[in-house]
Amino acid sequence: MAGFLGIDHALIVVRDIDLVRDRYATLGFTMTPVGRHPWGTSTSLAMFDQCLLEIMSIYDESLLDEKPVGDFRFGRTIYKHLREREGISLLALHSEDAAGDVEIVQRRGIVSQGTIAFGRDVVLPDGRPDRTATTLKILYDPALPRLSNFICQQHRPELIYVPQWLSHPNGANGISRVTILARPEHQEKVRTRLSGLYGAEAIFDHPGGFGARTGNGVFVVADRAAVEKIYGALPVSLRDAAEPCCIAIHVTVSSVARVIPFLDAAEAEYRRDGNEISLVDAEAYGNVFLAFSERP
Missing domain, CATH: 3.10.180.10 (2,3-Dihydroxybiphenyl 1,2-Dioxygenase, domain 1)
Structure with a gap:
């Protein structure tokens, strides 16, 4: 089990998600089908036990300002970083208690813009559709935009850590x-x-x-x-x-x-x-x- 705010995943933003997804698959990673977030970003994952790799791109620029938290816009931030260059944009920190963990880091001087609660449609390996439930606590630092974080708690981990997706040909x-x-x-x-x-x-x-x-x-x-x-x-x-x-x-x-x-x-x-x-x-x-x- 991951301890306090372990490395959960980095958001690797790319212009052509299908191309880069195929390249990761060629390296022996089992990549999930491309999914969509409500703020206009598309995603494909290589899942491990309580952490993952995430490749992300933009599928709908009209949604970039959805689900704002104060001055922070998740989709807009990804879009801005991708316009600058491909690469890691934000980094997620694993949590089993997002509300409690954000209080700890706030006491150490880390600023949180607030909470995003959302779901993402998924299709499981057996073909069944379902929907995830996730809470994010945004920890954006304007002085370190590409080292900013969000605390990530999965409320339906069985839809994320699916056994078939945890098995990778490259080990x-x-x-x-x-x-x-x-x-x-x-x-x-x-x-x-x-x-x-x-x-x-x-x-x-x-x-x-x-x-x-x-x-x-x-x-x-x-x-x-x-x-x-x-x-x-x-x-x-x-x-x-x-x-x-x-x-x-x-x-x-x-x-x-x-x-x-x-x-x-x-x-x-x-x-x-x-x-x-x-x-x-x-x-x-x-x-x-x-x-x-x-x-x-």
Whole structure:
């Protein structure tokens, strides 16, 4: 079970959801059918136990301002980020008690704009239609727009964590890390943000920056030199990123050897360091470096 505000999922915003969804499927992920949110965004998921990968795009610009929370518009925010470039927009934090968890982070200085309650139509693997029920607590920070979060509580998890969707041919079973690219002069405000979410005791040292432990996985904050040493050259659209942003997701797998045939079949260039593999071409997967590490 995920602990306090574990990494739930990053919203990988892309212009062509069908194309990128197919690319993730080629890597051995079981992708859900494309669904729709009430604020105009489309979505396809790779589900793990209490966390996931989400690919998102826009299907109806006329809905972007639906379900506003104060000055925050979910669809409008995704649209704005996608107009700038593909990549991770917002990041969801897992919760079993959204109301209680938001009170904790507010006491640490994190601002919440309020609540969005919504449902999304789904078609289960056996063909039955149903509708999810989700509560979001928005934690948007105008000073860190691409590191803003929302607390996410699923009230009908049986419609999200469906056994058939949890089984991936490549053996994927979770998320262990999200890497944040931040220039040295911006790292202090990122530290303040992560300390507000998780407490100062969650912060640890890391080359090129620092990290923060969550209830599921870690955030690692690093400058460009440290990021490129791990993953290779940044995509052109990220090299001059003005603000800190998430640029890599580490997926756990039962065995690295199980992943390699999919990477070879997809002709995906990768680096291998022991029991960890990272893909070199971030641009092909929504401006995200995907990495795989073993967790049986």
